[in-house]
Every structure is written in structure tokens, then in C-alpha cells.
Amino acid sequence: MKRPNWILAVLAVLMALPLLAGRVGEPAPDFAGSDSNGKAHKLSDYRGKVVVLEWHNQGCPYTKKHYDTGNMQKLQKDWTAKGVVWLTIISSAPGEQGYVTAEQENAYLKKTNSTPTAALLDPSGAIGHLYGAKTTPHMYVISPNGRLVYEGAIDSKSTADAADIAGATNWVQAALTEVAAGKQVATPVTRPYGCSVKYAK
């Protein structure tokens, strides 16, 4: 049976191209969003800086693992002090678990001593879908030249158990250290672990 395999091959390559956007090594897609203080942010405003995106859900046990222990806050504090922009993003839809109003988010940030650059409210899930964020947490690191250099889990132990933080390799810490040193990120992609993101249907 003869089949024009080359046609399929060409089609496959053409079809693959648009889907490569937003992947590690490619330019990070730009987005605009509003934070818990009503301030507007655009990713492209932060060109020249390292940007961390952290998908967040305050009721998710995996998020709580890293906040109840102060692990996430320490990472935020250490790196924002070095000029890194940290955007916490909440994509739970209204009526879904983890959805918060601006006031609720500000109260949470205060209670947990969290210091992201901003907490973006994304109830439509637009930013989440743009990046394909699957879990809370799901972490992304963007280089000063606007490329996605890390995507995946916060660390190497994919459990909800706080006791596992101590022995884990923190992939975000590793990626940020490498970017700061002008090096290639050694582990650019890992499987994100956590709760599913509670997008609108």
C-alpha cells in the first residue's frame, strides 16, 4: 500500500509549530492582569527582570505544604530582595474552591507574611490557560530576555507531606540560581504536582 507519507510529515511539522509557543526555551506569552490592590500588570512591563509565576490556591493541601512551613515565603523574600519579580496567580473561578476576592487575598498575604511582587486575580482563567497551568502550585521562571526557562513543580518530592520539604531539591531555587549566574537551567521541565487548578467550566 503506497501512501504519501511526506505529505503527512509536512503537515505534522506545520501543525507542530504554533503549539510550540509558551514552551520552555520559547518566548513567554505576554499577558495582562489585575492584582489584589487593583493595580494592572503586564508581563512585558518586566522585560529585563527575572519573573516567577506561581499558581496558587490557598485551600489546596499542596499549596499549604509550602506556605504553612514558610517555604514559599522564604523563596519569595530571598529572590524579590535580589530584584526578581514574583507574581502569584489565582485562577480559581468564582464559585470554585480557592476563589478569593481582593480583600480575602490581601488578608491571606498578611496572615501568611507573603511578599510576592503582586497577587494577580485571574478568575476567568485566561492567564492560566495561556500557560497551561495544571496544578497548584505550578511554577514558571522567565528570563530577563522574556524566555520561559523553567516550568513545573516547586520541588522534587511530589507529596502533600510537609516533612518531605527538607530532603527535596527545590527546582525553582535551582533555576533562579542558574539564571542569576547566567547559566543554562539544568532541569528546565518537571512534572508539576498539586491540586488541579479550579478553572471555570
Add this chain to the structure above:
Amino acid sequence: MLPSRARGAISLLLLALVALAGAPAAAQLPSANVIRVTLAGEQPSITPGREFWVAVQFNMDKGWHIYWTNPGDSGEPPRVQWRLPPGFQVGELRWPHPERLVTKYSTDYGYAGQMLLLAPIRPPAGLAPGAKVDLAGTVKWVVCREVCIPGKTEVSLSLPVQPGAAPQPSKVFQDARQRIPQPAPAHWRARARSQGNDFVLSIDTGRRLAKAEFFPSQPQQIENAAPQVASAFPRGVRLRLKKSGQLLKPIANLKGILVLPSGKSYVIDAPVAGAANPDSRHKDSTKKPS
């Protein structure tokens, strides 16, 4: 106003649940309400030196699920830490084949309703007849619906030593063993081809198969939420699987479990051939029509 009051009550309940789930000491409390975890043995007694089966049983309320070894888009598999008397040897956990759990938010691989996680145990030959043996373990899990609740419990089972007792296979254990994936029959041939954004997994079983479902044992290889398109061919079935967006390098093998409509499941290890890397893709795309 009733609707808003009802809404208030629901969000209060949800808040309470979330608050409870977060308190580490109380983590198993709310979880116990939606999932019950116990240890069961197939035989009522232990024969010295003769292997027997035990099962960690998970019974979940409707709507809740736990996870397979590759949990899919979210969650994590349960873990068991055994505490057995000296001389007892426990084999690897035998995971039943999972099902695709398509929720509003994600596609997971796991179990709803009831799940039995089996393990074979070989007792030492020199056990004293009449003695009581305590088998125990710590089980940790995460059970999810709209929310996820981590849980942990101690399970135990006490069995008498009774040499010469005839083994009595139990229906529950036999059914559970049916769900454990078997090695693929020797005459099967599993192959995969990399084709643009897809893998085409082809299983030659010797006879036409209209349907099958593939569960990858490794994460980050296929897109869990993408539909698996099955097509029959005279000697088997082909599945078109969308590659994971996280797959940056070609893979040599696609490993996992193939579940047939009959409920039987088999371990598959398919070598991947084709345009997996950019160089060979480039060659393909510039090939002239012949």
C-alpha cells in the same frame, strides 16, 4: 433570602473542610469521613512458609478518588509503610489498572469507589503453631473531589498460625487480582511511532480490536486530557496519543498499561520509532515526492 443563605452555608462548610484539611494534626479527620482504609488478609490464618495475600482496602464516598502510580494531571499515589514481624517478607505493591478520571479541571489516573492495593507476604517457615501474628502498616494518601484532603492512618491485621490449613481463595481477592496488569502475551508486538504532535501506538495482538485504553507509566510523555483515538486493524489496535507539552526530548520507549474493553490489562513496552528529533523531522519535511 434562602438561596444566599444556602450559599452561605455551603461556603461555610467548604471553609470548615479546607480549614480542617490544613491543620496537620487534624488532617486525617475530614478524610476519614470520605474514605475508609483498612487492611485485609485473604486467608483466615497463616501457614508457616506459605505465601499469602493481603490488601489495603480503600473505600471512597461517591465523587472522591485516589491515584495510580502515575497520577495524571494532579494528586499523588497512596503510600504504604509496612511493619511486619521478623522473618516476614513483603513483595511489591500490586496496583490494579487505573481508570481515566475526567473531572471538570483535569484528567487523572486513579480509582473511585473501592480500590484494593494487593501485596504478597511470605511468612518464615519456623512459626510456632497457635501463635498470633500482627501485620501492620502506615498508609498515607490524598483523596480528591473539588478539594483534596491528605490522610494518614495506621492499619493492622492479626492472624493465627495454623499449619496445614487449606488455602481458600476469596472472591474479593480474586476479583482484585484480575485487575492487576499481566505481562503482554509473547506473541503480541507493541510499537510506537512519533508523528508530529502525536505518538501512534500500535499493538499487534493477532486479532482485530476496536478499542483499548493506554495508561502511561511515566508522566510528561502524553497529554492526559487529550482523547485517545483508537482504530482497529486486522491484527490489533492503533491508538493516537497526543504528546505532552512537557516532552522536550525524544523518548526511546513508551511504557504503560493497555486496558481492553474486557477489563483485562497488560503491561506494554513499545519502542518508539520515527521523526522524534528535529533533525529527522527536517529530513522528512524536505523529502521530495517520489
